[in-house]
Structures are given as C-alpha cells and as structure tokens.
Amino acid sequence: MKSLKRFLVILFFLVGAFSFTPPGQTILASGSDLYLKLRVFNDMIKIINENYVETVDWSKTMEGAQSGLMEALDPHSVFIGSERLEQINENFRGNFEGIGIEFDIIDDYITVITPIVGSHSEDLLEPGDKIVSIDGESAYRIDREGVFERLRGPKGTRVELEVNRAGYDELIPVTIIRDKIPIYSVLAKFVMSDGTGYILLNRFSATTSDEFLSALDELQSQGMQRLIIDLRHNSGGYMDEVLKIVDAFLPAGEMMLSTKGRLKNANEEFISSNKGDYYRLPVIVMINRGSASASEILSGAIQDLDRGLVVGETSFGKGLVQRQYPLRDGSALRVTVARYYTPSGRLIQRPYTNGDTDEYYEELYDEHYGEMDSTSLKERPRFKTKTGRTVYGGGGIKPDYNLVQPGTITRDLARIRRSDARYFFKMAGEYAEEHPQLGDDWQTFLNDFRLDDGFMDRIYGDMLNMDETVSEDSLRQDDEVIRVYIKSELAGKFWGKNQEYQIRTAIDNQVQDARRYFDEATEIARNAGYF
Secondary structure, rough: OHHHHHHHHHHHHHHHHHHHHHHHHHOOOOOHHHHHHHHHHHHHHHHHHOOOOOOOOOOHHHHHHHHHHOOOOOOOOEOOOOOHHHHHHHHHHEEEEOOOOEEEEOOOEEEEEEOOOHHHHHHOOOOEEEEEEEOOOEEOOOHOOOOOOOOOOOOOOOEEEEEEEOOOOOOOEEEEEEEEEOOOEEEEEEEEOOEEEEEEEEEEEEHHHHHHHHHHHHHHOOOEEEEEEEEOOOOOOOOEEEEEEEHHOOOOOHHHEEEEEEHHHHHHEEEEEOOOOOOOEEEEEEEOOOOOOOHHHHHHHHOOOOOOOEEOOOOOOOOEEEEEEEOOOOOEEEEEEEEEEOOOOEEOOOOOOOOOOHHHHHHOOOOOOOOOOOHHHHOEEEEEEEOEEEEEEOOOOOOOOOOOOOOOOOOOHHHHHHHHHHHHHHHHHHHHOOHHHHHOOOHHHHHHHHOOOHHHHHHHHHHHHHHHOOOHHHHHHHHHHHHHHHHHHHHHHHHOOOHHHHHHHHOOOHHHHHHHHHHHHHHHHOOOOOO
16 A cells, blocks of 8 residues: 555656646646546545455556556557567567477477577477476476476576487487577578569568578579568568668669658658669569558558569558657557658558557458458549559558469368367378488479378378368368378478478469569569669
8 A cells, every 4th residue: 555655646746747847738738637637547546445345456457557548549559568578579689598499289298390490409309399398397288388488598508308209119308508599580481493582571570681681692592583572461560670671672762661740750751772682673572461560661662662563462551650668667658659651652551440449450350351342442542653553542552463362271171270270280290200201302302292192091081080070072172282281291390491381382372373473563663664
C-alpha cells in the first residue's frame, strides 16, 4: 500500500509540474481534460485497492490498463511488457545465446528439426535427433518454455545432452558449448534451372541487408539472370534495413520512401544513393496478405519506380511508422509517430477503427481479402508510377498480377497434417535411415529421385490407421504433393533448409506462375531507363 501511495504522489507531482510548462498547458487546454481524467483514474485505483474483495495484483492490473490505453490509439501502437520485449528484441537483433537448433516437441521429446548453420550444434546434432536428457535431468514431456530455459544461456557455458538417434542402439552423449547463435532472415537462396534466382526473406532484422546482399552476390556467381524476392508472410521489421535493400536496385536520386508526422524529425525523404549494384537485374517481388510494413516499403518502391513487377495477393496494409520508447521497469511503448508513403505518394495503411483491433485482423482471414473489381477500384485513390502506370492506395499494395493461392490439399490430408504437423518429417527420417546413400549427391537427388511406390503404400496405410475417418482414395488424390513434401524433408535432413525449399517450390504454383512475368518486368524496367 505504501508503494502504491508513493507511486500516486510522484505521478501527480509530475503531472502538476508538467501542467505549468508550455507543452503541459497545451495538452491541458486540448479537447479533453487530461488532468481531470488522471484524478478520476487515481480515484478508481483507491476504490479498487480499498474495497475489492481480494488483494489486487497491481502489476497485472496496471499492465492491463497500460495495454488498454494503447489500444484506443491504433492497431500498431502497443504497450510491451518486459518479458515480451526481450523476446521481440532477440528476434530483431539477429542473434541469441544458446546451443543453436530449430526444434519441435514430437512424441513428448525435443526433436531437432535442423541445427542452425554456424552454431556448435551444426557438427554435433542431426535432424531427427531426440534430446532425452539435459545436464543429467530427463527432458521427457518438456514444454517450449522449459526448452528455452534449459538450452539457452550465456556464451561459453556448457550443456550436456543425451540424444536418441535413429540407427543407434544406445543414447549418444553430446557436449555443446553455448555461443551467439545467428537468427537468419534469408531462409532460402538458390538459382533455378532457367537462371531465375530465388531469395526467401522472413523478416527485416539488424542483419537482413547484409544477408540479402551476400545472397545476391552468391547467386550471381552461380549464373543468376533474374530474381524473385519472396516476401510472403514477411511481417516487416527495421525500416533502415529494407531501404538498404531497395537502394541496391536503384541508381542515384530516386525517391524510395517518405514519412510524415507531427514531430519535425518524423518528416523525412529517403533518396537512393548511387550504391546500386543490381539495378540492371530483372526483379519480381512476391507478396500476400501476410506481407506488411517493411515488406510493403520494398514492394511499393519496386512497383512505383517501375523497377519490376509485384505479384501475388494484396498485402496487409500497414503504412504507419512506430518508435519504441523504453520505460523504467523494462517495458516499452511502441507509438505511431508518422505515416509512410511510397514513391508515388501512396499511403497504403488499411482503414481501421480505433480500439477495434479484432475486426482489423479478422479481415485478413476473409477468403476474398484484397480482391477488387472495377467498381471497388474506382473508389480507391489512384497514383501514377514513374512511367505512368496506374497504382492504387487506400489499403495495402495491390499486385500487378493476382496469383491464385498456393495449391490446396484435400480435406483428408489436411486432417492428417493437423493431427500431426511433423508427420512428413518423421516419415522422411525413417526413409533416410533405410536409404542413407541418398545423401551422396545433391544433383542426382534433385533431378532423379522419386519415392518408391512400396513406401508410399506404407504411408497410406499409416495415415489410415492415424485417422479412421479419412479415405485412401481421397489421400491418393494428393499423391504428388505428399511425395514432394517428403522429398523436401529428406533434402532438409541431408543438405539443409536451402535445399528443402528448393524442392518445395516445385509445387508452389505462385512461384512457378511468377516466372512467367519476367519478360514484362524487364520491359517495364527498360522503359523506366534502368536497362
């Protein structure tokens, strides 16, 4: 109670002092009486603290009040608690400290999906390994929070594991020294047989531009002639990182982005700097409804400057710029300080109602999200690209070409995947154990390998046992999809994620369809003066 009183005294002292300053007088003279509202809030706290039937957990209660305050602003201004803040910062720093594995909990054990490249685990653990004990204590039925707690830790510390590996009768002891583990933004990079380079970006973190430009150099050395940048489900990240990537595709003097806000330093224009090494490379950007923020900055710049084409689905529609302000208890406020505009002047922020975040996000699950006929397009603000093509504002980046969503699977196969999301991973592990020679030559595997019919019969029998409501005839309609899924898991086990995605794109109709538009992307860029 004393600490609560002290907090309130300090709060009102600060508010009182602030009210005598010119900014404070401006705020107090604005539409609502802030000082009165704070006094009412103080009354509420006193009433609850003195009369509520149970002892109040003020930490939890105040966090709820802080979150509610931000929800009344816009969907992207948020209060972030201290524990959540650390997780967010870790994702965007580009590294953490631990043993370095991607994992899942399968059959109640930590199962290695893949060791992270560059970590100590890379040479010590294999996909499919089950971690049975950690530092002498059982890891059976551990949850995800327990995994983080016991496997992450300061660089240089030791962790002792016991691992169950396919093909071994006894547990394998493994000692790993924790280290800084990179979190990669580039999930896949490869060159297809026709010279099309493909880069899959899943975030824009502190290391993304370095990773991306390094991947471009690598692909060019492998004969890349054109490039697909896959931003599907990329929810964004650091603005300065995406601008470095945009800059690489442009000559000097092009407007890449502008921002406008109430603060003087929130009004900026970002111009390309003549560092572009790739502005003669034909480019297609892939987006979908999960592509947001920084992803929309990249796709919007490519589209507006006629640097290439954008294909896929209409993007999320986040045209607001946030700054993060640390608070004294380790939490933070992320506050919208500006709106951003693509080079043609488009604001791509999707309309929202203050405080109604449920409706704002539920819209994304609409089967027909982003689809616009000629009537609805007439209602959207129109803008012109560098060469005079019409593009639309008012909610996300509308692609130059809408592509049908990646091929759907039958309802029965979907049921199997929901009941065991890692089923194909486990089946690939069994097949790899029976056929270790498959890992000898990547090109032979890529071009010639096909799962034998006997193994596929086992798969269908196994899936029928898993769920008696499914039909074998229905499952066999997805025979080719199942074969590719398992082949991609085999590629991941033998060679890594890059090869896994290379197999997976073979049945990704959006990727395959995107390749058909390179002639037009090249012509548009040529008309804009890039080639």
